[in-house]
Amino acid sequence: xxxxxxxxxxxxxxxxxxxxxxxxxxxxxxxxxxxxxxxxxxxxxxxxxxxxxxxxxxxxxxxxxxxxxxxxxxxxxxxxxxxxxxxxxxxxxxxxxxxxxxxxxxxxxxxxxxxxxxxxxxxxxxxxxxxxxxxxxxxxxxxxxxxxxxxxxxxxxxxxxxxxxxxxxxxxxxxx
Numbered sequence: 782x783x784x785x786x787x788x789x790x791x792x793x794x795x796x797x798x799x800x801x802x803x804x805x806x807x808x809x810x811x812x813x814x815x816x817x818x819x820x821x822x823x824x825x826x827x828x829x830x831x832x833x834x835x836x837x838x839x840x841x842x843x844x845x846x847x848x849x850x851x852x853x854x855x856x857x858x859x860x861x862x863x864x865x866x867x868x869x870x871x872x873x874x875x876x877x878x879x880x881x882x883x884x885x886x887x888x889x890x891x892x893x894x895x896x897x898x899x900x901x902x903x904x905x906x907x908x909x910x911x912x913x914x915x916x917x918x919x920x921x922x923x924x925x926x927x928x929x930x931x932x933x934x935x936x937x938x939x940x941x942x943x944x945x946x947x948x949x950x951x952x953x954x955x956x957x
Contacts, residue, residue, distance in 0.1 A: 799868045805922035810869025812915035813927070817860045817872055818881035819911060823904055824853045826887055830897040838948075842894055845948060849901070849941050856934055863927055883911065895949050902945035909938035 799806060831846035864871040872878055884904050892900070912935045919928040 797865060797868045799866070801867060801922055801924055805924060806868045808918050809867055809915075809922060809924055809927060810864045810871070812918045813860050813864045814869075814871055815881050815883065816908075816911060816915055817857060817864075818878045819884045819908055820853055820857050820860065821872075821878045822882040822884040822886065823901075823908060824850055824857070826884065826904065827853060827901060829887065830892065830901065833892070834894050834897060836894045838894060842898070842948065845944065846897075846901070849944070852937060852941070856937075859930065863930060867924070867927070884908070895951075898945045898949035902942050902949065905938050905941040905945065909935050909942065912938065 796806075801809070827846050827850040831843060831850055834842045834846065836842075861871040872881070884907070887900060912931050916928050916931045916935070919925070919931065
């Protein structure tokens, strides 16, 4: 601990020791913070659609979107804590999320239920792709712990894509 940190504990550095090195901390933390921003954006969009879904399949869609929002939110703390374990710092505000997120907002007054499902399907598909890219960063730096977590989260995102795809199919029409 530095002399300054001993005199003023508010200025103590947050850098948790890690054997991965400074470059790994910077690169992996950056990738994870972008994912974290995407997760918060996708969580909010999923809840938005959950709150505003309507129509003959209301109950099924409402419950599906609530379940998916809970799953997305459940990932946020482990992602942020992983950043801290690596010695990085993580998101600090809604503005920080807005600067980093890659998932687009949907503030439309009305979105049809099938359009909601399609948009969330595409967003979860993109999230899985971004997680794969983050996995590649982890592989470059030998961070097997973060890579292992990402593998589980990729599988969960793919399951959400699958459920959203199946829920949005129109009857017995193959491939739609």
